[in-house]
Amino acid sequence: MTVEIRLRAVTEVLDGAPVVEVAEHFGVSRQTITTWRKRYQATGLDGLADRSRRPHSSPNRIPPDTEALICEMRRHHRRWGARRIAHEMQREIGNSAPSRATIHRVPIRNGLINHQEQQHKKVYKRWAREVPMHLWQLDLVGGIHLADGRECKMLTGIDDHSRFVVVAAVLSSPSGTAVCEAFIAAMTRWGVPFEVLTDNGKQFTGKFTRPLPVEVLFERTCREYGITARLTKRRSPTTTGKIERFHRTLRRELLDETGAFSSLADAQAAIDQWVHAYNTARPHQSLEMATPASLFRPRTFAEPTTGEVVRPATVATAACSPAASAQCPSTVLARATDAIEFDVRVPPSGVVGIAGIQQLWIGKNHAGKIATLWMDLTSVHVIVDEAVVKTVLSRLTTTDLERLQMRGARPGRSTPAVAAVDITTADERLGAIEIDRTADRNGIVIVRGHQLKLGVDTAGTRVTLRIDGDLIFAAAGNHLIKTMPNPLGINEIRRLTGVRKATTPLPPPPPAGPQTVQRRIPKNGRVMVAGQRIRVGAIHAGIIVNIVVEDHHFRVLDGTKELSLHARTTSKPLRVFNAHRPQHRKLSPEDRRTRMS
Template sequence: MEGEGSGQSPTWLVEQRYRAVLEVLDGSPVSEVAVRYGVSRQTIYTWKYKYDTDGFEGLREKSRRPRTSPTRLPAEIEALACEMRRANPRWGARRIAYELARTSPAAAPSRATVHRVLERNGLIRHQKQQHRRKYKRWQRETPMHLWQLDLVGGIFLADGRECKMLTGIDDHSRFVVIATVLAVPSGRAVADGFVRAMRTYGVPAEVLTDNGKQFTGRFTKPRPAEVLFERVCRENGVTAKLIKPYSPTTTGKIERWHQTLRRELLDVSGPFADLPAAQAAVDAWVHTYNTARPHQALEMATPASRFRPNPPPEPTVVVAPQPSGKDHEPTPTIPAEAPLLLPSATQAVEFDAVIPASCRLGILPRVQYVRIQPEHVGRRARVWADENTVHVIIDGKVIKSTSSRLDAANLHELSLRGAIPAGPPPALVPQPGRPDPDAVIEVDRKVDGSGITQLGNTHVKVGYELANQRVTLRLDGQLLHVVHDGVLAKTLPAPISPDARTRLRGARIVTDELPPPAAGAIAVERKVPVDGVIMVARQRLRVGRTYAGEIVTVHVEDTFFRVTLNGADLSLHPRKNQHPVTRFRAKIHSPKL
């Protein structure tokens, strides 16, 4: 029998209470009525009092909600918090509470209150937290003590090129000091970007980088050497620190900033029109990050509020040695600017050369060679070179174009060897029998065991699922379509320029329609281990120990995995994530001897 504390008042419950009250009014003992209706004597007296006071309606259950809630969050503040979450899905409760405190300081809720509001309105997706490793966190005490530097890719242009960006962040304040988009991530370009940042913010005490060849030459073969970046650090008194190999967590601050950059800018912006447009977009986003975006690691302060640049360094006075003798006047002192001024990039140069019998034309023998086709041996060629491109021209036609490995010092050395200043770069004219650069072309290529094929001098990562297969690559505008067995396998950004496509081996013009994509699920193979659990797309699927040693087929759908053996269904598992499949074949280890 339901008592008074149920919080509900259906019709049968009110009638039950009414009958109990009538029995008491007819003279039945209260204790007997309480036993029959399964309630206490006090409940019977309460029902009788309510009936005497308000009649039949008094037996209905009344709301127990308090008449006033002084501490309840106002409805407009709760609605504003929900709108902030919907407009900015990456904002958490702490960021929303901070923004509400800025807009409405008098009614600013706490982080826990905002979290309850988001959870109550279904705006939080709970996920299992996995903390497999614990890291020792560290931070420099003052700004300008340490800069973390790195190179990051993923900046695509409309012409299909992928550029890299030199990034740098102050360890104490998280202030981004360097964000330079580079067409070619050479050692020269990295040093130039570092010097420009020091001219703007001053010279840091230390820099921390990985072991990339642009930052250090300690792994240079056959013996270690000093690269340009290390020379800049040495000339300016900066201590260059390197992380241990394969330890990216040491530069965790810059790596975490790369993740924020990808999610908030690169993933939503799409390909940029050109290099200046990409740099302008990055500069605008970095300015907002430094000055307006609160940082949780800084107690919701902006990086600009914690950053203090060093004053410009005093000019270093270099005094030339004085020769002995009374007839010589003192040599005036020469102020040397700091930080180090690198030599400016020289203009393009050109010179004549004869194609040798080895078919390897030396642009600068110790730096770069260009391989030429055998039919041009013995002919005189005109070489046009700058820091980005090298063109080899015979009889007014460009027979070879390749990326340049030369820097400003190499171009200056060529000019000392007789090269003259060059004019504008030559126009690439399609040769007879080769397709127009704007045409849609196809080439047939073989994918190696690592899922990589080659277009000219460019390596294209097609994917593990097409390893050791023959595919057709269709270049259409800024896209590269991969066709296998008459179906469209995938679409990638075009890795080479339209001019370079005219020189591809086996290129042909196509006019037919693009084949449709493959339908159905992706099928992968797995060998069941002794514990009966296999891994697909970072998810554990329990097949059973009965099938240990068998090779099963897993059909990967959007929402589930279907495991089959010899065409018979074994099990069905819900898909809990959307991680891509990177391994399609079963690992079969050879038996131990």
């Protein structure tokens, strides 16, 4: 039918009909009519039949041998997807390997992929710890069949950060004792984690034991080793999704293929061999195709606080023995005892936390700045703009320093300031000590309930108070600003915080010179300075001026421009240094209605 219609159109054109009219009559373009005519004149009636639109050549198509290699990988490893095949081909043929999208189309074109709907349409929130050995996920899994008909269970554990399998022990009986023995053996080999995450099984927790909750052996083991035991919500397996996904891979790649094992030892040997390949050779998609062993780092062994556990002489020997040398990714790390430091941005509140253990008040005046926290087992120094602004006693332990180092803290520089001292046991012969405080808007510093008046000109200034016997010396800006009697008793001094030993001499007093005050010019143009009224002029109303107070004159400045010069007739001291804020009067009902209209 198509050929007949095209022949009628060509015949009309050959009989002399205009091409435009014929194209409009048959509902096609005039270029199509011209093409039909040329093909009919060249090859006759066969030229009007449909032709293939396939290009004569495809320069961008992958070579046949590469396509055959992709299909061969897919047939031999039916669990491999396009991402895994692309990774393996990248390792085999280098940069000439095709892209992941191209590899995905090859199995589809050759009928090697069965399309299926997405099993989980819900989007889950993914999370992972930032460093290894912070969290282990533990679980019990069945499906280990023996030739005698028994079904055994296995304790599995995986590192949350690196996906490194730390324990895969087949248990003849999944009792609490067997679980703890396998757990302790894993810690003996790889080190003690900070936290473990399990479900609410009776081997892991006695929280839901009736009639009263009890502490099971696993919880006691975690308590003795200083491990935080965390539990998932009930009927919430997605919380331990990493270990559950590992179980799925274990079943598909090993248990479903091997069938029943002849004995418990054979099952353990087969699982150990497969776990070794999983840790060291098998790339992991969630790790950007890296192997778990390349990201895992063990810790040193930590003795439990109570009880005794039989373990090898050294952890390094146990973890990197000849039998496990291929699986050991690196040497055992040493515990952090030296000083460390890291940078933090000061929040608007001015309070910075350290590992959730200690909080430091740096000050709102440093909000938004980058502060360096230098810390060891004795002191914590806060460095802002290469200057130490605060020193306090450290409440961190060796484990806390190690945890911060694993989270990215760098080795600390040499001690930036004098170490803080613990004065809780100080006696009457205590030497000179120093503390840092900030004066309020009235120039007052409060120390253990005692008000130390430093002057309004020090409002908002960070001052150093040196307590030496019966005197207190206040210094700010490398100058001694005031000396006053010491109202603090020895018991009050023992309760001070942020104390350090005084090792430097007292700074000199500030050089003598005129003082400067600020005033906001009111509507009448007159201001009060040291008990004397000065007429500046109503034309300057609303602006803030600087008034230099000399011995015999008041010099009024607007920036660097001198507005007026007045003779000083009083000798009263200066009490107000800063400009007053404008007072907003309350609106009357009439003014409020007028403003709203």
